[in-house]
Amino acid sequence: MADRIIAFSQSLYTPVLNLALRFKAIFVLATAALFAISLLVFSRMGGEFIPTLDEGDLAMQQILPPGTSLSQSIEMSKLIQKKLLTDFPEIEDVIVNIGAAEIPTDPMPVEIGDYTLVMKPKGEWTSASNRQDMFEKIEASLSVFPGVGYEFSQPIQLRFNELMTGSKADIAIKLYGEDLTLLYSKAKEAESLITKLDGVGTVNVEQTIGMPQIVINFKYDKMAQYGLQVKEVNQVVRSAFAGESAGTIYEGEKRFDLVVRLAEDYRESIEDVQELYITLDNGTQVPLTSVADVELIDAPMQISRENTNRRIVIGVNVGDTDVETLVGNIQEELDDKVELPAGYYFTYGGQFENLKAANARLAIAVPLALALIFILLFFTFGSVSQAALIFTAIPLSAIGGIWALTLRGMPFSISAGIGFIALFGVAVLNGIVLIGYFNELKKEGMVNIRERILKGTSVRLRPVLMTASVASLGFLPMALSNSGGAEVQRPLATVVIGGLITATFLTLVVLPILYSWLAQWQENRNKPSLPKGGMLTIVPLLFVALSAQAQTQPLTMNEAVEIALANNPSVRAAEMQSQQAQSLQNLPYSLGATEISYQGDGLFRENGQQVNQIGIVQNIPHPAKTKAQNRLQDQRFAQSSLRRQFTQKELEFEVRQTYLELQQRKELGQLYEQMVQTYQRYLEMALVRVEVGASNRIESLTLQSTLDEYNLLLNQTRLHISNLEKQLATLLNTTDSITSTDSLSLITINVSDSPMTLQVQLAQQNIQAEQANVDVLKAQIKPDFNIGYATQNYFEDGWLHGLQAGVQIPLFNRQTRQKISAQELQVRVAETQLEAERLRSEQQLLAAKNTILFYAAGVTYYEAQLSTLNPELERISQLNYEAGDISYLELLNTLKLLANNNEKYWEQVLAHNQAVVLYQFLSNQ
Numbered sequence: 001m002a003d004r005i006i007a008f009s010q011s012l013y014t015p016v017l018n019l020a021l022r023f024k025a026i027f028v029l030a031t032a033a034l035f036a037i038s039l040l041v042f043s044r045m046g047g048e049f050i051p052t053l054d055e056g057d058l059a060m061q062q063i064l065p066p067g068t069s070l071s072q073s074i075e076m077s078k079l080i081q082k083k084l085l086t087d088f089p090e091i092e093d094v095i096v097n098i099g100a101a102e103i104p105t106d107p108m109p110v111e112i113g114d115y116t117l118v119m120k121p122k123g124e125w126t127s128a129s130n131r132q133d134m135f136e137k138i139e140a141s142l143s144v145f146p147g148v149g150y151e152f153s154q155p156i157q158l159r160f161n162e163l164m165t166g167s168k169a170d171i172a173i174k175l176y177g178e179d180l181t182l183l184y185s186k187a188k189e190a191e192s193l194i195t196k197l198d199g200v201g202t203v204n205v206e207q208t209i210g211m212p213q214i215v216i217n218f219k220y221d222k223m224a225q226y227g228l229q230v231k232e233v234n235q236v237v238r239s240a241f242a243g244e245s246a247g248t249i250y251e252g253e254k255r256f257d258l259v260v261r262l263a264e265d266y267r268e269s270i271e272d273v274q275e276l277y278i279t280l281d282n283g284t285q286v287p288l289t290s291v292a293d294v295e296l297i298d299a300p301m302q303i304s305r306e307n308t309n310r311r312i313v314i315g316v317n318v319g320d321t322d323v324e325t326l327v328g329n330i331q332e333e334l335d336d337k338v339e340l341p342a343g344y345y346f347t348y349g350g351q352f353e354n355l356k357a358a359n360a361r362l363a364i365a366v367p368l369a370l371a372l373i374f375i376l377l378f379f380t381f382g383s384v385s386q387a388a389l390i391f392t393a394i395p396l397s398a399i400g401g402i403w404a405l406t407l408r409g410m411p412f413s414i415s416a417g418i419g420f421i422a423l424f425g426v427a428v429l430n431g432i433v434l435i436g437y438f439n440e441l442k443k444e445g446m447v448n449i450r451e452r453i454l455k456g457t458s459v460r461l462r463p464v465l466m467t468a469s470v471a472s473l474g475f476l477p478m479a480l481s482n483s484g485g486a487e488v489q490r491p492l493a494t495v496v497i498g499g500l501i502t503a504t505f506l507t508l509v510v511l512p513i514l515y516s517w518l519a520q521w522q523e524n525r526n527k528p529s530l531p532k533g534g535m536l537t538i539v540p541l542l543f544v545a546l547s548a549q550a551q552t553q554p555l556t557m558n559e560a561v562e563i564a565l566a567n568n569p570s571v572r573a574a575e576m577q578s579q580q581a582q583s584l585q586n587l588p589y590s591l592g593a594t595e596i597s598y599q600g601d602g603l604f605r606e607n608g609q610q611v612n613q614i615g616i617v618q619n620i621p622h623p624a625k626t627k628a629q630n631r632l633q634d635q636r637f638a639q640s641s642l643r644r645q646f647t648q649k650e651l652e653f654e655v656r657q658t659y660l661e662l663q664q665r666k667e668l669g670q671l672y673e674q675m676v677q678t679y680q681r682y683l684e685m686a687l688v689r690v691e692v693g694a695s696n697r698i699e700s701l702t703l704q705s706t707l708d709e710y711n712l713l714l715n716q717t718r719l720h721i722s723n724l725e726k727q728l729a730t731l732l733n734t735t736d737s738i739t740s741t742d743s744l745s746l747i748t749i750n751v752s753d754s755p756m757t758l759q760v761q762l763a764q765q766n767i768q769a770e771q772a773n774v775d776v777l778k779a780q781i782k783p784d785f786n787i788g789y790a791t792q793n794y795f796e797d798g799w800l801h802g803l804q805a806g807v808q809i810p811l812f813n814r815q816t817r818q819k820i821s822a823q824e825l826q827v828r829v830a831e832t833q834l835e836a837e838r839l840r841s842e843q844q845l846l847a848a849k850n851t852i853l854f855y856a857a858g859v860t861y862y863e864a865q866l867s868t869l870n871p872e873l874e875r876i877s878q879l880n881y882e883a884g885d886i887s888y889l890e891l892l893n894t895l896k897l898l899a900n901n902n903e904k905y906w907e908q909v910l911a912h913n914q915a916v917v918l919y920q921f922l923s924n925q
Contacts, residue, residue, distance in 0.1 A: 016509060017457060021450060024513045031510050035395050038402045042412070058134065060115040063149035063204060070110045073098050077113050080142060084117065087141045090125045090134070093118040111207075116155050132319050135201060151202050153317055169204065169315025171327060173334075176309045177344035183312045186338060190314055190346075193333050199321030206304070206313040214273055217293045226280055228291060236278050237288070241267055270296050324411065358414045369421050370394065373428060381435065385522075389514055390431035396510065397427035397503035404498020410491050419495030426471050426496065427503040430464045431511055438515060449519045453512045461508070468504040472497045554741035557659045560732060564655045565648055567733035574644040581637040589626045592619030592784070610793075617788035617804070628779040632772035639765050645924075646758045653921040655731050657914055662724040663744035664910040665717055671902045672714040678895065679707040682881070686888065699888040706892060744909055746859060747916045757841040758924050763834040770827045777820045784808040841922065848919040855912035862905035870898050 020027045062080060064073055081094045095116040119125075128134040135152040142150060151169060173190070177183045187205045194203050216237065218230060238244060243261035250256075266272050274294045277285040288294060304311055318326055327348050334346060373394070377387035401423055405416060437456045446452045478493035555563070565571055594616065601611040686700040725739050732738065788804040810816070877894040880886040919925075 014454075014458070017454070017512065020509045020513055021453065021516065024516070027509060028513055031396070031506060035399055038399045041406055042402045057119050057155055058117040058131070059153045059155045060117060060138070061151040061204075062113040062115065063151070063207070064111040064113075065147055068111045070098070073110050073113060076145065076148065077115075079145065080115075080148075083142060083144075084138065088127055088134075088138065090120050090127060091117050092120055132201065135319075139202070149204055151204050151315060151317060170201075170318045170323060171316040171330070172349040173314040173316060173330065174306065174311045174347045174349060175314065175344065176306075176311045176347070177341070178310060180303065180310065180312075182341070182344075183310065186340065186344070187312050187314050190334055190338055193337055194314070194316060194330055197326070197329050197333060199319045199326045199329070201317035201319040203317075204315045206315070207302075213297055214270060215295050215297055216273070216288070217295070219291055219293070222291045226278075226286060226291060228278065228280070233278055233288070233291065237273070237276065240276055241273070270294060358417075362414070362417045366417070366421060369424065373424060377428065377432075380432065381439075385518055386435055386439075389511070389518060390428055390435055392511065392514060393427040393431045393503050393507050394424045396506040397423050397499035399499075399506070400502030401495040401499035403502075404494045405491065407498075408490075408494055410494060413491050415489070416491035416495050419492035420499070422492070423496045423499040423503075426467075427499060427507075429467050430504060430507045433460050433463050433467065434507070434511055435515065449516050449523075452519075453516060457508065457512060464504060464508060468500045472500050553736055553738045555738050556741050557656060560659055560728065560738070560740075561652050561655050563732045563734065564651055568651050568731065569733065570647055571644075571651060574640075574647040578637070578640040578644045581633065581640040584633050585637055586630055587626065587633070589623055590621075592621050592786075594618050595788075612793040613790065614792075615788060615790035617786055620785040620787070622779065622782040622784055624782050625776075625779040628772070628775040632769070632776050635765065635769040635772045639762070639769055642758060642762050642765055646762065649758060649921055649924065651731065653917060655728070656917040658724060658728050658731060659740055660744070660910055660913045660917065662721065662728060662740045664906050665721045665724060666740065667744050667906045668903065669714060669717045669721060671899065671906070672710050672717060675710045675895070675899055676707065676714060679703060679710060682891065682895075683707055685882070694884065695888070702888060702892065706895075744906065744913070746856075746909060747913045756924065757845075757922055759837050760834070760841055761924075763830070763837040767827060767830040767834060770823065770830045774820060774823045774827060777816060777823055781810050781813045781816050783810070844922050845919065848915055848922060851915040852912060852919060855908050855915060858908035859905070859912055862901060862908055865901045866905055870901055874898060 062073075062077065064076060068076075077096045077098060081096060084091050084094050095118070097114040097116075098110060098112075125134070128137050131154075138152070139150055142148070153170070173194075175183055175187050175190070177186075184205070191203050191205050194200055218233065223230070223233070235244070239260065240262045243259040245257045246260040247258045248255055249258050261267075262272075274287070274289045276288045278288060278291065279285050304313070316326070316330070331346075331348065340346075374387055374391055377390050378384060381387055381390075398420065401416075401420055405412065410416070434456060437460050438452055441452045441456055446455065475493035475496045478489040479497055481489050481493075595618075597613075597615045597617075599611075599613040599615075603610055683700065683703045686695065686703050689695040690697055690700050721739075725737070729736065729738050784807070786804075786806045786808065788806075790802045790804065792800045792802075794800065873894055877886065877891055881888075881891045
């Protein structure tokens with residue numbers, strides 16, 4: 001049976017692999033897209049610390065008003081217990097725990113009762129199909145008892161939440177502040193907002209106020225009149241209501257205090273306290289109200305602190321969503337709608353706090369596990385590239401884990417995170433099995449990469465499938481479990497099974513593709529490369545090819561600029577944009593939409609009550625809107641015209657800069673040709689001197705080395721000239737071979753004081769365009785008009801005609817007026833930008849002027865050197881060397897000086913001319 005399954009898998013897998021090897025890029029890109037989509041799904045996936053199991057018994061809390069007595073709590077719990085057993089056949093028994101136990105490991109007041117609802121198996125439920133629906137049905141059933149609050153959970157989860165966070169709810173929202181009354185009111189406000197959110201189970205605010213308390217405020221002036229002291233009055237009150245020891249009685253060897261207090265009938269209301277009589281020194285009595293004010297107030301029930309700050313807890317139980325998503329929705333709602341005074345703030349705890357802490361630990365554990373996996377792979381294969389290749393199984397497996405959680409409706413939890421770590425370790429096994437066998441085939445002499453992949457995958461298909469199947473089937477019982485602890489097991493097993501499914505399939509397809517690319521790259525890298533002297537061989541051949549090219553077309557600088565402006569696509573695009581803006585100018589006024597309607601009643605059967613109505617309405621926009629739009633379009637056309645000029649100037653600037661550099665390189669090429677000829681002549685003279693014994697070989701070798709250097713400079717200059725001619729042809733958008741005609745000479749220019757640059761003109765035009773936008777917005781709040789005609793035929797009694805005229809006034813235009821204010825601010829921004837552009841333009845023009853003057857001085861200096869010093873140096877050095885009066889070293893220094901003067905001259909001329917061209921560009925000349 002297993003062999004048949006493997007054979008069937010092989011018959012399906014081989015065509016898929018061949019197709020993948022044929023369309024490699026498509027398969028890899030599709031996998032990358034799937035991984036990207038999976039990451040997007042994962043980023044929107046909520047999170048829980050431990051998922052809640054939708055099975056087992058249920059837990060409930062009853063919360064009675066503060067001050068409720070134990071007897072009242074017991075009576076209410078009996079009523080609730082009877083109601084639950086009567087209305088819900090799924091409940092087998094109800095167990096209630098009220099107040100603190102004998103051993104106070106779980107202290108709580110008598111107003112709160114913990115219920116454990118012993119449920120029948122879920123398959124026998126009839127009132128609801130899941131835990132959340134059952135909670136809603138129970139809460140609706142118990143709503144007949146007024147003043148009672150409820151919280152729902154599960155017995156173990158409720159205790160776990162309380163042990164971990166101090167709150168029995170899933171989410172503990174803590175509000176910190178000083179005033180208990182303000183805390184409670186803001187907490188109730190938050191409760192009303194949270195209750196309306198989707199996914200909220202129950203919400204309960206911690207009862208911190210509302211404890212009824214009798215307060216006696218003494219009137220010290222009255223007490224002084226009667227000669228009473230505070231301790232005397234306190235003793236009377238304490239004796240009457242709490243009791244006072246009046247003696248001791250004995251029962252055998254046991255001794256008991258005899259306590260005396262008022263009878264119970266006289267301790268039932270506040271009036272009993274107010275009518276309590278105090279005995280004076282003279283034997284007379286006065287009521288307590290004569291010397292004190294007695295009031296019944298709502299006092300603080302409890303004062304909870306955390307980190308020395310007072311706080312109140314809003315407990316939220318999660319419904320049909322996850323903790324992380326619900327906390328995010330709650331936080332957004334409270335931040336937007338609850339205004340807190342200074343010093344008051346919310347924090348979010350409970351399972352969400354545990355989830356954040358666990359995620360922080362996973363943020364360390366997961367990268368560490370991945371790093372260890374990569375290190376072990378490197379140690380196994382001894383290759384970073386192959387380790388990275390096998391490492392790709394991890395993102396391929398993550399795809400399946402993410403989609404498995406999504407399809408089962410599970411949020412990300414800590415157990416799911418542990419599942420991903422386990423999945424990554426198992427997923428790389430398939431890659432190890434494949435790559436290891438590919439390497440064995442390569443060592444055995446199988447050179448063809450495709451054959452190696454087909455043979456390796458065919459042999460290793462069974463081990464790969466068995467590795468994935470064993471792990472997946474081993475986790476299957478955990479994925480389907482519903483018993484105790486299944487809330488931890490199911491996400492872990494779901495991640496592992498889903499990840500192994502995609503990892504196995506994608507590893508068998510994508511990994512061979514990546515391996516083929518890696519193997520081809522390694523083979524190409526190991527191919528023999530050109531020898532070190534290869535470039536020296538190629539360079540002369542390149543110059544031969546360049547010299548064999550067809551004759552190039554010489555152009556002057558102005559001709560080159562004209563051709564560029566005619567051919568360059570950026571200029572044509574700017575011109576078309578300007579034409580487009582021009583075509584939208586001066587649009588005529590146009591009426592609005594025409595509405596034609598027909599309405600008929602009683603048309604499809606004979607009833608004598610047929611009604612026909614025909615109407616036509618013509619909308620008439622305010623003419624000011626068209627005028628404002630035309631003014632705006634005029635400014636846009638002006639802007640596009642300036643942008644077109646700016647594009648032309650930019651292109652002209654680039655052409656001139658390239659043309660000038662090409663001229664300078666040609667001058668340098670001529671210089672280097674002269675230097676080559678000069679050194680060739682002196683080398684011949686040096687060789688003659690060596691032959692006759694007048695000098696040694698060092699002289700000829702030194703001259704030969706310098707000659708080779710100038711040959712190299714000449715060749716490099718010719719290459720640079722070729723590249724510049726190609727750049728110039730690209731700017732001119734032509735396929736013809738072109739070059740410069742003019743020799744490089746100094747360009748003169750008239751420097752104006754404060755020219756208006758195109759940038760400044762664009763900034764000025766931008767102000768007018770922004771102001772036109774203000775006019776367009778103002779036109780929107782002007783009224784529109786409409787006129788109409790209607791006719792009706794009632795019950796075949798003839799036609800009735802009517803006319804209508806109306807005006808549409810934008811009364812509610814606050815939004816438009818805010819836009820107008822914002823656009824007026826934009827006008828001021830444009831004005832500020834104009835000032836900034838003026839300053840920047842002045843700085844650029846000043847810098848260009850200084851550059852022109854700087855290099856003009858350099859040109860003047862080197863012109864003098866070339867016209868006076870260079871000819872004399874050249875003549876004297878030649879005569880003295882031929883006569884043997886100077887050494888070859890002195891000759892070399894002189895020739896170097898001559899060449900340096902020429903190079904510096906052409907550098908200064910180029911820098912000066914480029915500065916002039918820059919000034920022309922900036923000043924719009």
